[in-house]
Amino acid sequence: DAGVTQSPTHLIKTRGQQVTLRCSPKSGHDTVSWYQQALGQGPQFIFQYYEEEERQRGNFPDRFSGHQFPNYSSELNVNALLLGDSALYLCASSLDGGPVGSFGEGSRLTVL
């Protein structure tokens, strides 16, 4: 039974570029949440997707957008990258927004 899988694991971009990160939830889970974790800090909630809709959003600018597909997988897109977007991006899955059962291993983004 596969847990949450994320890709890519590492990537390097330059300022102004755009990036897409991908997440497949744990089997049987229908809700995907995205978090940003800066070095030395706790994860910060970006947004949550359920039934292909953004259900709740954290305090992040519109440069951060997402999508959920009918198979419950999800993408996180970040446009016009800034140096401050360098972080570990974590995806979590759950069943209908219940307790988070699983996090992926994360995508580590470096913006130069």
Next chain:
Amino acid sequence: GIQVEQSPPDLILQEGANSTLRCNFSDSVNNLQWFHQNPWGQLINLFYIPSGTKQNGRLSATTVATERYSLLYISSSQTTDSGVYFCAVKAAGNKLTFGGGTRVLVKP
């Protein structure tokens, strides 16, 4: 929004020692979870404990919701317990708010 504070920020233990990590939160919550982040960055769910006490092997947790705090106990610590421990709460809505974490180093 809700505030989550964890203490201590750093903890160094000798293998075999016991320890207690604390999480204080500023408002009523309907969900509280403890996570362990390993050195490779993966977050592992340890407990879902909005109230009461739970035990899982050498780890146990207690949440006193009326007093807005939770405790995580590590007994007979092992080097594999090293990493960062996060408390995360959910008040209204679907957003988990994390504390700043407690960085634990267990020395052999």
